[in-house]
Amino acid sequence: MRILKRIILVLASILILWMVVAALVSGDCVYEKSITINAPVEKVWQQTNTLRAMDQWSPWNDLDPGMKKDWTGTTGQPGERVCWDSEKDVAGKGCQEVKKVDAAGKRIDTEIKFLTPYESEANAYVKIVTEGSGSKATWGFTSKIPYPFTIMKLFMNMEDAIGKDYQKGLFRLKELSEKP
Numbered sequence: 001m002r003i004l005k006r007i008i009l010v011l012a013s014i015l016i017l018w019m020v021v022a023a024l025v026s027g028d029c030v031y032e033k034s035i036t037i038n039a040p041v042e043k044v045w046q047q048t049n050t051l052r053a054m055d056q057w058s059p060w061n062d063l064d065p066g067m068k069k070d071w072t073g074t075t076g077q078p079g080e081r082v083c084w085d086s087e088k089d090v091a092g093k094g095c096q097e098v099k100k101v102d103a104a105g106k107r108i109d110t111e112i113k114f115l116t117p118y119e120s121e122a123n124a125y126v127k128i129v130t131e132g133s134g135s136k137a138t139w140g141f142t143s144k145i146p147y148p149f150t151i152m153k154l155f156m157n158m159e160d161a162i163g164k165d166y167q168k169g170l171f172r173l174k175e176l177s178e179k180p
Contacts, residue, residue, distance in 0.1 A: 022148035032140025057172035063091035
């Protein structure tokens with residue numbers, strides 16, 4: 001009986017510590033990566049201003065080239081939406097929808113909802129600015145990790161988790177934009 005009480009006390013202490021530490025860790029998650037492109041802003045913008053254009057350089061198409069995609073809405077306008085469904089867990093299932101297109105500021109904002117392999121949401125964006133005689137493309141996202149899972153941020157490294165995918169996508173964007 002004593003051992004059981006000690007086990008319960010230890011488990012309760014761990015749980016309380018977890019909850020306290022999790023309360024001290026922000027749930028905000030932000031990541032972005034940029035690349036310099038030797039092409040005019042307008043040319044790069046044409047590769048980023050719609051979901052269909054972004055699909056041409058998306059690194060996640062490599063996860064399952066045969067995944068099903070369903071496109072709805074007006075291309076390049078808020079409401080444009082693509083939902084994907086893959087039998088491969090690594091690609092999963094979800095939807096991405098355009099929320100805002102700022103043609104003057106060369107920025108597109110989207111909302112992504114992942115349904116499998118686990119549910120989560122993120123707000124993604126791509127923005128293009130002039131840099132020297134070319135352009136700089138920045139691709140990023142913001143998300144919120146719910147409490148008490150905020151403690152996971154202490155053990156996460158976003159660069160290790162998705163940095164290579166973002167780099168691959170931006171490199172493909174660069175190649176497409178620099179074609180004559």
